[in-house]
Amino acid sequence: MRSALWALVAASILWGTTGTAASFVDDAVSPIATGAATMAVGGALLLAISARGAIAAVRRPDARRWLLIGAVGVVVYPLAFYSAMDLAGVAIGNVVALGSGPLFAAILERVVDGRRLTRRWMLGASTGVVGVALLVAGGHGGTGSADPAAVPLGVALGLLAGAAYALYTFASGRVIGLGVSSRSTMGAVFGLGAVPLTAVLVATGAPLLQSPPSLAIIGYLAVGPMFLAYVLFGWGLRSIRSSTVTVVTLLEPVVATLLAVVIVGERLDALGWVGLALILVAVTVVSTARRPGPGP
Known part of the structure; x- marks a missing residue:
């Protein structure tokens, strides 16, 4: 359990460098x-190291x-995520x-597994919604080179990326729960x-072909935050529930925000x-809320 958590922490730190590198x-x-490019190359590498098990799965x-279902999330996530960072x-x-x-992730567990949403979860979710609204309002003066008018669309795409991330995390957890190894599942x-x-x-x-420096950055994004991070992510997903995984990996936006302020100048x-x-508080509340068993 502890090694799985450390694997998720390492993956989150790698992911935290994504936005700054992409900038x-x-x-x-x-x-x-x-x-x-990042997800296609990284995905091909993940498949390459687990081809036999992945094909069997x-x-x-x-x-x-x-x-x-998880593949749908994999396709949507990078397109929405990088567009969100570009706009917001x-x-x-x-x-x-x-x-x-x-x-x-918690909503997926409610809909698919029938797990009830507690009052504490509702409080955390409401706090998170307020936090997103304030973040949008507070971004008008400080999103670096982003157009303030584009921030709301960027936030909407960020939410789409969050839903896609939860989708492939949840789906991958389901496959691993069927006895498929984490490496084969990720592949x-x-x-x-x-x-x-x-x-x-x-x-x-x-x-991309006309910019060798950009190709080098894409190479780092594909091998580091994509390939290596998702190998670690799959390791952590073996023994930790998807909703908990998504909470642990919130270290990523913290790292990303610090790098954006210190290096990118946002x-x-x-x-x-x-x-x-408020968003971080909301996630903490959600992650520590007791999850009741499946509903009737």
């Missing part, structure tokens, strides 16, 4: 291309449905995407997702910092 990609490269009828800034994009993940989910993402990359990635006004704090 140095050439402006001619779209966030769609960046997200597709896909052939299992009981696992295939969850793998395909690294700090806001990360906090909204990862901060909303535990809320969506199958991300390998399946890499197929449509490769098509997106072919359609949008031409500017800043939030007082209202934005209050909103960020």
Whole structure:
């Protein structure tokens, strides 16, 4: 259990560098291309190290449905996540995407597993909604080069990324629960997702070929925050429930926010910092809430 938690912490720190690294990609490269390249290459690497087990998992009828559902989340997540950071800034994009993940994960557990939502969870969720609203309002004065008018759309895409993240985390947990190894599960989910993402990359990635520095950054994003981090993520997912995983990985937006402020030069006004704090408080409340068993 402890080693699984440390694996998730290491993965979260790697993920926390994503936005700052991506901010140095050439402006001619779209966030769609960046997200597709990162996840497609990383997904192919994950599949390569677990090909036999991943293919066996896909052939299992009981696992295939969850793998395909998880692959949908894998496809949507990077496209929404990198677009959110492009529109709202690294700090806001990360906090909204990862901060909303535990809320969506708990909702999935409620809908699919029938787990009731406690009053404490409701309080935490409400606090999180208020925090997001304040973060949007406080971002107008401090999202770096982002257009203040684009911040609300960026936040909406961040929420979409959070839902996608919760979806493939939940689906992967279900597959692992069927007895498939974490490595095979990650290889199958991300390998399946890499197929449509490769098509997106072919359609949008031409500017990458004209910028060797951007290719180097994409290489880091694919190998570090994508490949290595998700190997660690799969390890942690073996013994920790998906809603708890999404809470532990909230270290990622904290790291991302600090790097965005210190390196990228972003800043939030007082209202934005209050909103960020409320989101972290909300997630803490949600993560420590006792989860009752399945409803009737």
